[in-house]
Amino acid sequence: MMAAVSGSGCVTVILLSCVLGSQALDLLRITGAPGSREPPSTPTVQCWCANYPNETFCAWSEPSVPPSTHYVATYRERHRENSTEHCLLIPPHSPSSPQISASFSTSEQIWLCHLPNLKLFTDYIINITAVHSGSSSYMTSFMLEDIVKPDPPVDVRVSPQNGNILVQWSPPLTWKNLDIFPLQYYIVYQWENKGTPKSVSLGPSENTSVELKGLCPGRTYLFQVCAQDLLGLGECSDWSSPVNITMSKTKP
Numbered sequence: 001m002m003a004a005v006s007g008s009g010c011v012t013v014i015l016l017s018c019v020l021g022s023q024a025l026d027l028l029r030i031t032g033a034p035g036s037r038e039p040p041s042t043p044t045v046q047c048w049c050a051n052y053p054n055e056t057f058c059a060w061s062e063p064s065v066p067p068s069t070h071y072v073a074t075y076r077e078r079h080r081e082n083s084t085e086h087c088l089l090i091p092p093h094s095p096s097s098p099q100i101s102a103s104f105s106t107s108e109q110i111w112l113c114h115l116p117n118l119k120l121f122t123d124y125i126i127n128i129t130a131v132h133s134g135s136s137s138y139m140t141s142f143m144l145e146d147i148v149k150p151d152p153p154v155d156v157r158v159s160p161q162n163g164n165i166l167v168q169w170s171p172p173l174t175w176k177n178l179d180i181f182p183l184q185y186y187i188v189y190q191w192e193n194k195g196t197p198k199s200v201s202l203g204p205s206e207n208t209s210v211e212l213k214g215l216c217p218g219r220t221y222l223f224q225v226c227a228q229d230l231l232g233l234g235e236c237s238d239w240s241s242p243v244n245i246t247m248s249k250t251k252p
């Protein structure tokens with residue numbers, strides 16, 4: 001749903017969108033500079049937690065117009081109006097940047113803010129204000145449990161084993177509380193059959209390896225793995241980079 005209201009010397013756009021799956025409600029409010037008729041560009045704020053329940057980050061890409069002079073980023077519990085705190089801003093290309101979701105393109109200038117220790121099962125509202133000739137506030141709300149998204153599994157290895165294929169991987173190093181919050185994994189493997197792409201998905205499994213039988217001699221298979229919290233909180237990580245293996249033509 002989108003509504004645009006033009007007042008005297010000020011443009012207000014209110015955008016309400018429901019994110020399917022996580023049920024999160026995004027509320028975006030933009031106020032144009034006095035006298036300007038064009039609303040500034042409208043980046044969206046994406047929040048995720050790659051190390052439940054610590055280390056939540058929100059990210060947005062720097063709008064090209066109008067150039068912002070600085071940002072003010074605050075967050076609070078939805079039901080405690082006086083709980084507002086500043087989150088720690090991390091500028092684009094900073095060495096302390098965490099791994100950023102694949103949904104941002106590499107050409108974008110990504111700003112981040114770090115929300116250290118959020119409470120469990122609590123609604124939060126985050127307010128990112130870009131200050132330029134006027135100011136634009138981008139608001140989003142979430143509950144930590146809905147935005148859990150680990151980083152992809154690492155060190156994915158594929159090797160032949162007794163005529164079968166053994167796929168192994170390690171949990172993402174950034175998921176620090178593995179003992180308390182174990183992960184589960186999904187595996188996808190892809191190949192081409194006479195030019196037609198085929199794929200098989202497996203999981204969820206808590207195992208960090210899987211043995212596959214009955215793969216075709218001479219064919220090349222691509223393997224990827226994603227990691228999700230074992231209780232199914234949030235979503236699966238981005239897929240790991242593909243690792244491939246070509247089956248030997250002769251049976252061992």
Ligand SMILES: *[C@@H]1O[C@H](CO)[C@@H](O)[C@H](O)[C@H]1NC(C)=O
Pocket residue numbers: 053054117118119
């Ligand atoms: C992680 O979060 C928990 C609960 O919010 C907190 O008690 C703990 O100190 C945090 N750990 C780190 C390393 O920040």
Ligand SMILES: *[C@@H]1O[C@H](CO)[C@@H](O)[C@H](O)[C@H]1NC(C)=O
Pocket residue numbers: 080082083
């Ligand atoms: C915030 O408000 C609550 C009640 O609404 C009160 O109990 C609490 O002390 C206040 N906290 C601060 C930091 O003002």
Ligand SMILES: *[C@@H]1O[C@H](CO)[C@@H](O)[C@H](O)[C@H]1NC(C)=O
Pocket residue numbers: 072074127128129137
């Ligand atoms: C968002 O933050 C800006 C800058 O701190 C503030 O002026 C504005 O009132 C805030 N908006 C809401 C809805 O709290």
Ligand SMILES: *[C@@H]1O[C@H](CO)[C@@H](O)[C@H](O)[C@H]1NC(C)=O
Pocket residue numbers: 207208209210211
């Ligand atoms: C995990 O997978 C390996 C290889 O397929 C298998 O040997 C092992 O028994 C499995 N472990 C569990 C706990 O399922």
Ligand SMILES: *[C@@H]1O[C@H](CO)[C@@H](O)[C@H](O)[C@H]1NC(C)=O
Pocket residue numbers: 220222244245
């Ligand atoms: C398989 O992996 C090799 C080395 O990583 C790469 O050069 C090749 O293009 C890959 N093949 C396919 C079909 O993706």
